[in-house]
Amino acid sequence: MKIVKYAYDIVFRRKLRTFLTSLGITISVILLSFIIFGMKGLENTLVYEFTSRFKPNDITVMKDGQFSQFLPSDEENKEEVTSNENAPKVEVIDDDVVNKIRNYEYTEKVSPIMLILSLDIYVETNENPYPNGNIIGYDTKGSDSLFVDYIEITKDKDKELEMGEVFIGKTVVDYYKLDTENLSDLKIILKPSRSSIMSNPSKTVVGKEYVLNVVGIVDTGQDRNSLIMSIEQSKAILADLGGFATSDELVKEIGYQQLMVTAKEGKVNDLKKFIEDEIGLTAFASDDFLSFIKIITDAITFALIMFGIVSSVVAGIGIINTMVMSIYEQTKEIGIIKAIGASNIQVLIIFLIQAGTIGLIGGIMGVAVVLAGTKFADPYIVEILQEQGFLLNKFFIVEAQTVGIIVLSSVLLGILAGLYPAYRAGRLDPVKALRYE
Amino acid sequence: MVSIKNLSKTYKMGKDNDVHALRDVSFSIADSEAIALVGSSGSGKSTFLNILGGLDSDYEGEIIVGDKNIKEYNSDIYRRNVVGTIFQQFYLIPKLTVEENILLPIYFGKQLSKNEIEGRIDYLLRKVGLTDRRKHKPSELSGGQAQRVAIARALVAKPQLLLADEPTGNLDSKTGLEIIDLLKELNKEEGTTLIVVTHDVDVAKSIGKKIMLRDGKIV
Numbered sequence: 001m002k003i004v005k006y007a008y009d010i011v012f013r014r015k016l017r018t019f020l021t022s023l024g025i026t027i028s029v030i031l032l033s034f035i036i037f038g039m040k041g042l043e044n045t046l047v048y049e050f051t052s053r054f055k056p057n058d059i060t061v062m063k064d065g066q067f068s069q070f071l072p073s074d075e076e077n078k079e080e081v082t083s084n085e086n087a088p089k090v091e092v093i094d095d096d097v098v099n100k101i102r103n104y105e106y107t108e109k110v111s112p113i114m115l116i117l118s119l120d121i122y123v124e125t126n127e128n129p130y131p132n133g134n135i136i137g138y139d140t141k142g143s144d145s146l147f148v149d150y151i152e153i154t155k156d157k158d159k160e161l162e163m164g165e166v167f168i169g170k171t172v173v174d175y176y177k178l179d180t181e182n183l184s185d186l187k188i189i190l191k192p193s194r195s196s197i198m199s200n201p202s203k204t205v206v207g208k209e210y211v212l213n214v215v216g217i218v219d220t221g222q223d224r225n226s227l228i229m230s231i232e233q234s235k236a237i238l239a240d241l242g243g244f245a246t247s248d249e250l251v252k253e254i255g256y257q258q259l260m261v262t263a264k265e266g267k268v269n270d271l272k273k274f275i276e277d278e279i280g281l282t283a284f285a286s287d288d289f290l291s292f293i294k295i296i297t298d299a300i301t302f303a304l305i306m307f308g309i310v311s312s313v314v315a316g317i318g319i320i321n322t323m324v325m326s327i328y329e330q331t332k333e334i335g336i337i338k339a340i341g342a343s344n345i346q347v348l349i350i351f352l353i354q355a356g357t358i359g360l361i362g363g364i365m366g367v368a369v370v371l372a373g374t375k376f377a378d379p380y381i382v383e384i385l386q387e388q389g390f391l392l393n394k395f396f397i398v399e400a401q402t403v404g405i406i407v408l409s410s411v412l413l414g415i416l417a418g419l420y421p422a423y424r425a426g427r428l429d430p431v432k433a434l435r436y437e
Numbered sequence: 438m439v440s441i442k443n444l445s446k447t448y449k450m451g452k453d454n455d456v457h458a459l460r461d462v463s464f465s466i467a468d469s470e471a472i473a474l475v476g477s478s479g480s481g482k483s484t485f486l487n488i489l490g491g492l493d494s495d496y497e498g499e500i501i502v503g504d505k506n507i508k509e510y511n512s513d514i515y516r517r518n519v520v521g522t523i524f525q526q527f528y529l530i531p532k533l534t535v536e537e538n539i540l541l542p543i544y545f546g547k548q549l550s551k552n553e554i555e556g557r558i559d560y561l562l563r564k565v566g567l568t569d570r571r572k573h574k575p576s577e578l579s580g581g582q583a584q585r586v587a588i589a590r591a592l593v594a595k596p597q598l599l600l601a602d603e604p605t606g607n608l609d610s611k612t613g614l615e616i617i618d619l620l621k622e623l624n625k626e627e628g629t630t631l632i633v634v635t636h637d638v639d640v641a642k643s644i645g646k647k648i649m650l651r652d653g654k655i656v
Binding site: 002003005006009010013332333335336337338339340341342343344346430431434 | 487490492493513514516517518521522524528530532533540541542543544545546590591594
C-alpha cells in the first residue's frame with residue numbers, strides 16, 4: 001500500500017502532463033465507446049423494430065432466389081441450400097400452393113401478399129400524384145401488429161378490409177397535409193404511372209382508373225407502404241391491368257409475390273422445412289432476419305473497432321513517451337530509493353502503477369464524456385429515427401458491465417504501454433542513477 | 438561486527454587498461470564502534486562505500502556484517518534492513534514530507550505495525566530535533582536539518598551498519614560538527630556500527646578511530 005501511495009505521489013507531481021497523456025486514452029475511449037454503444041443501439045433498434053412487427057412464429061415465403069441476396073452466408077445456410085437441391089421448383093405461388101401450406105398440420109394462418117407497382121396514388125382533392133407510393137394487397141385490419149398506429153375513419157380497428165376500401169399511410173396524410181378529423185368521404189384514385197424505374201406501362205392500361213374509399217389511417221413505421229387494400233381488391237385491379245379475365249386466372253398465371261405464414265406455437269422450424277423441402281419455396285423465419293441483422297451489425301462494429309484500436313495504439317505510444325520522460329526526470333530518485341532498499345520489482349511496480357493510473361484517469365474521463373454525450377445525444381437520435389418510422393424510446397444502451405470493461409481496458413492499456421519504461425526503470429544501476437544529473 | 442578481508446575492485450576501462458580502485462583492503466570494526474575512513478578524491482572511498490552499501494556486488498574479497506557474508510543476503514533486504522546510508526547531498530525526495538522521507542525504507546520493506554512505526558518516527562524525530570518539522574517539505578529545511586532527516590531515514594529500519602558518505606560536505610563546519618556529534622550519539626544509543634567516509638581531517642579527528650585510504654590501499 002505504501003508503494004502505491006508513493007507511486008501516486010509521483011503521478012500527481014506532474015498534473016498537467018498526466019492529464020494530457022490521459023487525454024489520448026480519453027479520446028480512444030470516447031471513440032470506441034461510441035462505436036460499441038452506437039452499434040449496439042443500432043442493432044437493438046433494428047431488432048426491436050423487427051420483433052415488434054413480426055412475431056417469432058411468422059415466416060415470410062417467396063419464390064426461390066427472389067430474396068437470396070439477403071441470405072447470411074454462414075455454414076448453416078450452405079447446408080440448407082444443398083438440402084434444397086432435391087426439392088420441387090415452384091414457378092408460380094398460386095392458390096394450390098397456398099392451400100398446400102394452409103392444410104399442413106403446423107400452419108396457423110396463410111396470408112398472400114400482392115404488390116402493385118404500376119399505379120400512381122392520387123388524393124381526390126389534389127392533382128399531384130403521391131411520390132414513392134407503395135401499394136400492397138394484404139388481408140389485414142387496423143389492430144394488426146404490423147401497424148405502429150391506427151386512426152379509424154369509418155372502419156373499426158378489429159374489422160378486416162373489404163372490396164373498395166383502403167387504409168392510407170400516415171406519410172400520405174402528412175404529405176398532403178390532410179386534416180385527420182375530416183376524412184370521412186376521402187377517396188383515393190389510382191391511375192397507371194408514367195414510365196419510371198418501377199414500371200413499364202403498356203397501351204392497354206392507359207386511361208384506366210380505380211377509385212377507393214379511405215376507411216382508416218395506418219402508421220406503417222419503417223415499412224413505406226402508402227396504401228393497403230384487401231388481397232381480393234388487389235387481385236381485381238392487377239387482373240384488370242394485366243388483361244386477365246378473372247382474378248383466379250391472374251393468380252394461376254402470375255401468382256402471389258409473397259406469403260405471410262404463421263406457424264403454430266413452437267413449430268416454426270418444422271413449417272419452414274416443409275415449405276422449403278416439400279413445396280420448394282424460400283422461407284424466412286424471424287430468427288433468420290435477426291441473425292442477419294446481427295451478422296451485419298457485428299461486421300460493421302468489428303471494422304469500426306479496428307479504427308478505434310489505431311487511436312488506442314497512438315494513446316499507448318503517448319504513455320510510453322511520458323513514462324520514458326518520467327524515468328529521465330526521476331533517475332536520481334530511482335537511485336535513492338534503490339539505495340535505501342527498493343528492489344527492481346518494486347521500482348517496476350511503481351512505474352506500472354503510474355502508467356496504469358494514467359490509463360485509469362483517461363478511462364474515467366472518457367467514460368464520463370461518453371455518459372454525458374450519450375445522455376445529451378440520445379433524445380436527438382431518437383427523434384431522428386422516430387421521424388424515419390423507427391419504434392424506439394432510447395438509442396444508446398450503456399451497460400454498467402461494458403463501462404467497467406472499458407475502464408479496466410484503459411488501465412490495462414496503460415500498464416501494457418508502461419511495461420517497457422518500467423522495466424528500464426527497474427533495471428537502472430543505482431550507482432549510476434545516483435550520479436545522474 | 439563488520440569485517441573486511443582482502444577487498445579488491447578493478448574497473449576495466451578498455452582492453453588493457455585496468456584501474457584498481459581497491460586493493461586488498463582488510464580491516465574490522467566491532468559492534469557499536471565508529472571509525473572514519475579518510476582519503477582524498479580518487480582514493481577509492483566511493484567504490485568502498487558502494488560495495489559496503491550493497492549497491493555494487495562486483496568485487497573480490499569478503500565482507501562480513503554481523504555473522505554473515507553480505508553476498509549471502511538478498512541484496513534488496515541487505516540495503517533495506519542491514520545497512521543505512523547517509524549521502525553528502527542528503528538525497529531527500531523533494532515532494533515527500535520529512536516524515537514520509539524518513540519512512541521511505543519502511544515503505545519498501547520492513548513489516549512494522551502502525552504503533553511500532555509511530556514509536557520509531559517519534560523517537561527519531563526527537564533525537565534529530567525535528568519533531569516540529571514533521572510535515573515540512575525538504576525545501577523548507579536548512580542543510581543541517583535536511584542531513585538530520587537523512588540520518589533518521591538511514592536509521593529507521595534499525596540497521597546494523599550505518600555508512601555516512603561525506604555527511605558534512607555540504608554543511609558549514611559548525612553544523613558539520615553538530616551532525617558528527619549526533620551520529621556519534623545515535624551510534625552509541627542504537628548500537629550501530631558507524632563508518633564515516635570523509636576527506637575532512639577535523640571530522641575524522643572527532644570520530645576518533647580512523648583508517649587512511651590512498652590509491653585503493655590502506656596506509
